[in-house]
Amino acid sequence: MVKKKFSYNPETLCYEHRRDSFGQRALRAGAWTLVSVAVGFGIMVAYTSLFATPRSHVLQRDISDREIALGMLRERVESSSRQLAIIENRDNNLYRTIFEADTIASSIREGGVGGVERYGKYSTLPGGALLRGVAQDIDKLTWRAYVQSKSFDDVSRLAYTKDRMVHCVPAIQPVSVQQLTRLSSPFGYRCDPFNHTAKMHTGMDFVGSYGTPIHATGDGLVVVASMSDGGYGRQVVIDHGFGYKTRYAHMSSISVTEGERVKRGQEVGKMGSTGRSTGTHLHYEVLVKNMPVNPALYFSDVSEEEYENMLANAQIQQMD
Template sequence: MAKVKYYYDSENLAYRKIKVRKRKKFGVAVLFLVASALFGFICFVVLLNTPYFETPKDRLQAREIDNLKLNFSILNKKMDQIDDVVAAIEDRDNNLYRVYFNKSAIPDSVRKSGFSGKNRYRALEGYDNSQLVINTTKRVDVLSKELAIQSKSLDAILKLAEAKGDFLSAIPAIQPVRNENLKQMASGFGYRTDPFTKARKMHEGMDFTAKTGSPIYATGDGFVAKADNTASGYGNHIVIRHGFGYETLYAHLSKYKARAGQRVKRGDVIGYVGSTGRSEGPHLHYEVHKDKKVVNPLNFYYGNISAVEYVVIAQLANQENQSLD
C-alpha cells in the first residue's frame, strides 16, 4: 500500500493530504519504463563490444581473420624468395647481359621506385589490419613493376643478341664442370687463404671440386691457345681464346682431350679433372679474362643454370674460406 503524504496548510493551520493525479502517476510510470529500457539497451551495446561477450558469428569472424593473417604471412615469405630470384636476375642483367652489349645498367632507383601521385591504397585504410594488407599490396605492386622492367630489358637484349650470334657463342657462358659431377664449390673469386702459405691472397678464379677424371667442358666457342704444363703452379692446363677480348684458363688437369690450335665449341670436353701442379686435391681451377684483365667467373654462368641455382652458387662462392691452389 502506497504511503499517504501530507503538507502543512499555514492559512488554516492544519495538515492536509497530498492528492496525486492519475495522469501524473502514469507519466512517472512511463518515464521509468523508458529510462529502464534505455539503460538496458546501453548495457546490451556495451556488452556486445566487450571481449567477454562473444557471439558464434564473432568467433567465426575471428577465425577467418586469423586465417587471413596466416595467408598473408605465407604470401610474404614466398615474396621474399621471389625477391631473391628477381635480385639475381637483375644482377645478371646489369653486370652480364648489358655489359656484353655495352648497354647502361638500369639503376636501382628505377627498378625499385615507388608509385608517386595519389594514394593508391586509400580504400584499404581504416580497418583493424589495414597496415598488413597495405604493406603486402605495395610489395606485390613493386615486384610487378620490377618484373615488367626486367621483361622489357630482356626483350631489348634479345633483339641485340639476334644480331650478334657469333659474339654470344664466344662468351664463356656455362660451368666448366657439370653439377652432377660437382662435389662442392670449394672456393670463389676474391681474397682467400692460401693452402700452402696460410696467407690471404687474391684467388683469381673459382675452384670446382670433383672426382679425378670428371670431364671439363669448354665454356664458349674458341681455339685452344695452350695445352701444356709450362705455367708455374697450374700443372696441366688449357687456355682457350674466344675472341672479343675473352680468354679462359682450366688448370690442374689429369689429362687433355684437346690440343693446341684446335677449335672447340661450347660444351666440348677439353680435358679431365686432376690435381697436377700446386694443388691440395682433385679440382678444377677456372679463370675468365676480359681484355687481359681477370674477372669474376660467377658473372658468366647463365647458359646452363637457373636463377635459383645461381643464387646458391653465389652464396657458396662468396664464403671466406681456403682455396685449393
C-alpha cells in the first residue's frame, strides 16, 4: 500500500494531502527499474562465475580433453623425431660414407617451415599456443622425412651404380691360370721384337696353347669384334662403362659380335697369333679413359703371391 504524503499549508494552518506529478512518478519508477536490472545482472554474473552452466562445463571439458590429446600427440611427434634422428645419423655416417657421398648438412635437414604468419591462425583458438607448437613440430618432422626420403633415393642409385660397377670393372685374368703356359711380356717398356727398339708395351702377353679360351674380364658391351687394320689381328674390345675398356688381340677366332652384351667370364674368342705377332698368345689391355694402364692392377682373382710367381716364371719374350 502506497503511503500518503502530507505537507503543511501555512495559509490554511492545516496539513494537506500532497499529490506527485506524473513526471515525478515516472522518474521514480525508472530509477527503481534501473536499480532492479543492475542488481539482477550482478547476481547473474556472480552466479556464472561461481557456478558453471551445463553448456560452459561441457565446453571446458572439451577444451581440457583436446589439450590432453594435443599433449599426447606432441609426445608421439617428439618420439618420431628421435627415431628419425637415429636414421639420419646412420645415413650420414654409414650409408653415404660407404658410397663416398657427401653428408647432408643439418641446416638442410632442419630446413625452414614458413614464417610466423603461417601459424597465426592458431592464435585465436582455445589452446592456441599448444596447437601452434604441435603444428610446427609436425611440419619440421615432415620436412626432415622428405629430405631423408630423397637421401635414400640417392643412396639407392649409388648402390645400384656400385653394384653395376663391381660387375663391370675388369677384375679377373682373361686366361685361366690352369690353361696359362706362362706370362710373356708384362706392362711397360721393352724391346720391340720387330724393330728392336725400346717401345712401350701397353698390355700383357699371356702364352697358351692355340685355341685356348679367352674370357671377358668384366660385364660390358662389345664395341669391336673384327680383324684389326693395324697389328692387333683378330681383336675384341669391350666397353665396360665407368671409363673402362679392355682389348683382347691376336685371337684365332672371335666368339662374340659387335653390339653384344657380355658377362664376366664369358668366352669372347680363342687364343691365336693373328696380326703383328711372333707366336700364339693373347695381348690383353686395360684402358681407363682410353689410356692404357697395367692390367695386373685388375687381377682380383690372382693373389699377390701367385702374381709374383707368374713374373718369376715368365720368360721375357717379345710376342708382339
